[in-house]
Amino acid sequence: MFIHTAPMSMEEIRRVAPAVFGKYPAAGRTDRYRMIDSAGVIERLGAHDYLPMDAGQDKPTRRDPMTVRHMVRFVHKDNFDRQAVQGETVPQILFWNSHNGRTKARLTLGMYRFVCANGMVCGTDTAVIAVPHSMEAANKAIIDGITTIDEEQKKQIACIDGWDKKELTDTAMHAFAEKALELRFGANSVNYSSTDALQAIRSEDEGRTLWKVLNRVQENLTTRPLSGVNGNGRSVVSRPINGIESDLRVNRALWDLAAAVAA
Secondary structure, three states: OOOOOOOOOHHHHHHHOHHHHOOOOOOOOOOOOOOOOHHHHHHHHHHOOEEEEEEEEOOOOOOOOOOOOEEEEEEEOOOOHHHHOOOOEEEEEEEEEOOOOOOOOEEEEEEEEHHHOEEEEOOOHHHEEEOOOOHHHHHHHHHHHHHHHHHHHHHHHHHHHHHOOOEOOHHHHHHHHHHHHHHHHHHHHHHOOHHHHOOOOOHHHOOOEHHHHHHHHHHHHHOOOOEEEOOOOOEEEOOOOOOHHHHHHHHHHHHHHHHHHHO
C-alpha cells in the first residue's frame, strides 16, 4: 500500500483502479442486474469527510478489466495526517465492488498502522456493511454504514489498546505463529518456520505483546517472501499476497485469531 500525503484525485484512482469508473456490467448479466456506481460512492463518502487514500483492483487475464473486483480505502479527514505518523493506528473504511456479479458491494472497517505499511482488516461481522445493488437502497446503506462503522471503530481501538498490553510467553507466540501459518498456507504450513513468521523487520516491532506479534506475523505472511523446506527437502519461497480478496480473507482470519488469543 502506498501512503498518500494528500487525498487521491479521481484521475489517480482511475490509473490504478479503472474498474471504479466502469459504466456497463460484464457480458452475460441479465436485465435484472443493477450496477453500483463506484465513483458515485466515492463522492458520497467524501460528502461525509471520508477521503480516498488508496485503491486497487484485480488483474484478470480473461475478464473485462473494467468490470472486475476493485477496492478503495478511505480515511476520515480528521485522521488523514495521522496515517503517516510512525506507530499510529488509524481507522479506515474499505469499499469493495465489482460489475460482474462476482463480488457484492460492501463497506468494511480496517485499521492501518504506518510502521509496517500494512492494512489490518477487522474480523468482526458487525464491521461489514452490505451495499445493495440498487442506487436508492445503496445510498441509505452507505449512510447507515458510516454510522455503524464510526461506532465500531471505537470498539476496535479499545481492543487494540488491550492487545498492546497483553504479553505472550514464548510458547504462546510460537503457537500463534503456527496457527497463522496454517491459516495462510493450509497443509503447506509445515514448510515454514514459526520463528521466521515472528521475525521483526524493525526494532519498533520487537516485543511480545499480542499487538506487536500480530503485526509482525501479518507482515511476514502477507507482504514478504518466506523461505522454507517442503517434505521432499526442497527449498520453497512463498509469494506475497496480491489479490485484494485474498488479502482481506487472510487479514480477517489473523484478526480473529488474535481475538481468540485475547479472550
